[in-house]
Amino acid sequence: MSGNSDDYEAAQKSPASETVAAFSERKGALARLQHALHVNPALIPLFVLVTSIVLFGLLLGTKFFSPFALTLILQQVQIVGIVAAAQSLVILTAGIDLSVGAIAVLSSVVMGQFTFRYGLPVEVAVTAGLIFGTLIGSMNGWLIAVMKLPPFIVTLGMWQIVLAANFLYSKNATIRSQDIEQQAPLLQFLGTTFKIGADVDGRGGATFTFGVIAMVLIFAVLSYILSQTAWGRHIYAVGDDPEAAQLSGVNVKRTLISVYAVTGFICAIAGWALIGRIGSVSPTSGQLLNIESITAVVIGGISLFGGRGSIMGPLFGALIVGVFTLGLRLAGADAQWTFLLIGALIIGAVAVDQWIRKVSA
Amino acid sequence: MKKLLIGTALAAITTAGSVMADGHAVSACLITKTDTNPFFVKMREGAEAAAAEAGITLRSYAGQVDGDHETQVAAIETCILDGASGILLTASDTSSIVGAVTQARDAGLLVIALDTPLDPIDAADATFATDNFLAGELIGQWAAAQLGDDAANARIALLDLAVSQPTVGVLRDQGFLQGFGIDLADPNVNGDEDDPRIVGNDVTAGNEEGGRKAMENLLAVDPSTNVVYTINEPAAAGAYEALKSIGRENDVLIVSVDGGCPGVQNIADGVIGATAQQYPLQMAALGIQAIASFAADGTLPENTEGKDFFDTGVALVTDQPADGVESISVAEGMALCWG
Numbered sequence: 001m002s003g004n005s006d007d008y009e010a011a012q013k014s015p016a017s018e019t020v021a022a023f024s025e026r027k028g029a030l031a032r033l034q035h036a037l038h039v040n041p042a043l044i045p046l047f048v049l050v051t052s053i054v055l056f057g058l059l060l061g062t063k064f065f066s067p068f069a070l071t072l073i074l075q076q077v078q079i080v081g082i083v084a085a086a087q088s089l090v091i092l093t094a095g096i097d098l099s100v101g102a103i104a105v106l107s108s109v110v111m112g113q114f115t116f117r118y119g120l121p122v123e124v125a126v127t128a129g130l131i132f133g134t135l136i137g138s139m140n141g142w143l144i145a146v147m148k149l150p151p152f153i154v155t156l157g158m159w160q161i162v163l164a165a166n167f168l169y170s171k172n173a174t175i176r177s178q179d180i181e182q183q184a185p186l187l188q189f190l191g192t193t194f195k196i197g198a199d200v201d202g203r204g205g206a207t208f209t210f211g212v213i214a215m216v217l218i219f220a221v222l223s224y225i226l227s228q229t230a231w232g233r234h235i236y237a238v239g240d241d242p243e244a245a246q247l248s249g250v251n252v253k254r255t256l257i258s259v260y261a262v263t264g265f266i267c268a269i270a271g272w273a274l275i276g277r278i279g280s281v282s283p284t285s286g287q288l289l290n291i292e293s294i295t296a297v298v299i300g301g302i303s304l305f306g307g308r309g310s311i312m313g314p315l316f317g318a319l320i321v322g323v324f325t326l327g328l329r330l331a332g333a334d335a336q337w338t339f340l341l342i343g344a345l346i347i348g349a350v351a352v353d354q355w356i357r358k359v360s361a
Numbered sequence: 362m363k364k365l366l367i368g369t370a371l372a373a374i375t376t377a378g379s380v381m382a383d384g385h386a387v388s389a390c391l392i393t394k395t396d397t398n399p400f401f402v403k404m405r406e407g408a409e410a411a412a413a414e415a416g417i418t419l420r421s422y423a424g425q426v427d428g429d430h431e432t433q434v435a436a437i438e439t440c441i442l443d444g445a446s447g448i449l450l451t452a453s454d455t456s457s458i459v460g461a462v463t464q465a466r467d468a469g470l471l472v473i474a475l476d477t478p479l480d481p482i483d484a485a486d487a488t489f490a491t492d493n494f495l496a497g498e499l500i501g502q503w504a505a506a507q508l509g510d511d512a513a514n515a516r517i518a519l520l521d522l523a524v525s526q527p528t529v530g531v532l533r534d535q536g537f538l539q540g541f542g543i544d545l546a547d548p549n550v551n552g553d554e555d556d557p558r559i560v561g562n563d564v565t566a567g568n569e570e571g572g573r574k575a576m577e578n579l580l581a582v583d584p585s586t587n588v589v590y591t592i593n594e595p596a597a598a599g600a601y602e603a604l605k606s607i608g609r610e611n612d613v614l615i616v617s618v619d620g621g622c623p624g625v626q627n628i629a630d631g632v633i634g635a636t637a638q639q640y641p642l643q644m645a646a647l648g649i650q651a652i653a654s655f656a657a658d659g660t661l662p663e664n665t666e667g668k669d670f671f672d673t674g675v676a677l678v679t680d681q682p683a684d685g686v687e688s689i690s691v692a693e694g695m696a697l698c699w700g
Binding site: 075076173176193274279283286329332336 | 398399524563569573577595599626632
């Protein structure tokens with residue numbers, strides 16, 4: 001202080017105010033880490049992802065640490081990744097969606113059956129599948145927002161209804177890859193692959209599919225929407241405290257319905273990508289997508305209690321599962337080790353979430 | 362509640378006895394693993410057709426998912442209460458179900474295991490099934506014959522059913538290896554062989570998705586894999602997609618088991634080299650006939666000579682017959698296919 005009480009500029013630069021700005025540093029490194037994680041919840045899954053890639057890379061060498069193997073992981077997680085993006089939106093509102101996998105599968109079956117059973121143009125069939133997924137999602141949202149039923153119960157019921165409808169409607173019949181390729185290649189569009197750096201025979205190199213690109217795009221778009229648009233901020237607000245959100249002018253019902261509708265739409269895209277990945281339209285696919293997507297979201301650091309977490313986290317979460325699965329497989333470990341480690345990661349992720357939560361308490 | 366149930370069950374069993382003695386309409390139950398697998402859908406159709414022909418009332422039950430043991434036990438209890446003459450059962454849990462099956466047999470019902478033998482096999486009155494080991498052996502012999510001298514340097518990927526190694530998955534896998542000429546080590550266990558030609562085992566859950574992922578994993582282990590055994594045709598279709606994505610679909614031999622119509626069509630299209638076809642309609646029809654004759658005069662079904670079950674037959678389907686391996690053509694396979 002200069003001693004002149006009128007010198008406001010000097011007062012601004014005073015050591016006192018600097019101390020206030022540096023307040024959190026006094027708490028030590030652990031607290032700073034806690035704060036950093038509070039601000040960037042995707043840091044931990046990113047760290048785990050990079051560490052596991054490095055570890056498996058050291059352990060397995062080029063067999064794992066090659067463009068081919070690393071992009072293979074992307075291909076293997078693309079469906080779970082897309083569904084996890086959808087699941088994240090719901091979990092951010094403090095909800096949960098158990099019907100995601102069933103919506104994805106039924107949407108793919110609708111796309112296939114509309115083309116092959118009714119002979120509709122494939123563009124119409126794909127659009128119908130996407131609309132169908134959106135409608136089921138909206139129905140979930142309406143039951144939750146307007147009828148005030150718990151998300152867990154609504155989507156548990158919808159899961160069973162949609163899955164049963166899937167088997168009844170498809171008559172359990174698979175539409176073969178070869179028929180789709182000949183008559184309706186658009187259904188397999190998201191399975192289209194392109195390579196970078198392959199040898200002359202087209203082997204090795206980084207291999208991408210349009211489904212992988214779609215997954216990355218979905219995460220990028222959602223990341224923008226969640227951080228830059230009013231709707232995105234409303235989702236966080238509703239998940240954190242719906243009453244406070246309502247009082248501050250957020251239309252909670254409309255936000256919830258739209259979130260579940262968008263979730264249904266994204267799941268339908270996952271269904272489309274599923275046809276690309278497995279070639280055929282098979283009503284028995286995707287049975288575990290609900291659990292796998294929740295796993296990716298939790299490992300990705302989005303709080304199951306709603307309102308907190310970064311959308312990029314679940315992408316890392318899905319990739320961590322993919323890295324573990326392929327890495328352990330290449331290392332010759334029994335498949336059960338993968339489940340064991342994933343289970344430990346889930347519990348660890350929730351523990352970290354609770355710990356970070358203390359910073360805001 | 363439990364007492365009430367047991368009381369009701371006893372009452373129903375006694376009335377059931379008198380119903381049978383009176384010679385009223387015969388009824389039978391079909392209990393399958395799921396309602397969603399085309400194999401079991403066909404089995405039910407076969408049973409319904411045979412039952413209608415024999416004038417038997419048929420009630421069908423199924424687990425919600427493969428492995429749903431609880432629902433199957435409840436179904437057996439319902440059949441006992443219902444006074445059925447016999448049960449056709451495809452067990453999800455082959456040893457745990459034995460208690461419920463014993464209960465049914467004690468109540469005077471004929472229990473026939475279809476497709477999946479119980480553990481022990483004589484826990485049921487009879488077993489009508491495909492010889493799964495033989496099915497595997499046929500595709501193994503065929504694959505070895507196709508490769509000729511190259512069989513000595515083959516790189517084999519084994520795409521199995523599940524981590525828990527259910528009997529059907531072990532029998533087919535081990536049959537294939539035996540047919541191919543590989544030492545089995547323990548024939549009751551998958552994956553304990555030390556033949557250097559084996560790239561590895563992975564599991565598929567018997568669907569396209571699992572088949573693709575397992576194939577990708579094993580290709581990452583050894584990209585020069587050139588022979589692929591698959592537990593069934595959906596897994597084979599998934600494996601084909603994985604091979605196609607790296608441009609190797611034409612230089613890898615895929616063999617499978619089942620004989621469903623999409624699978625047989627896939628042989629015509631060159632996706633699968635050969636498959637061993639089984640006959641679920643036949644299993645179910647024969648099962649219904651056995652229940653009919655048991656209800657009529659107490660006749661018990663007999664086993665195929667030299668086996669501890671009734672063999673409903675298996676045939677190798679391929680358009681590239683190999684010397685010394687009996688097979689039928691794709692056209693014949695299409696005529697007999699299901700699903």
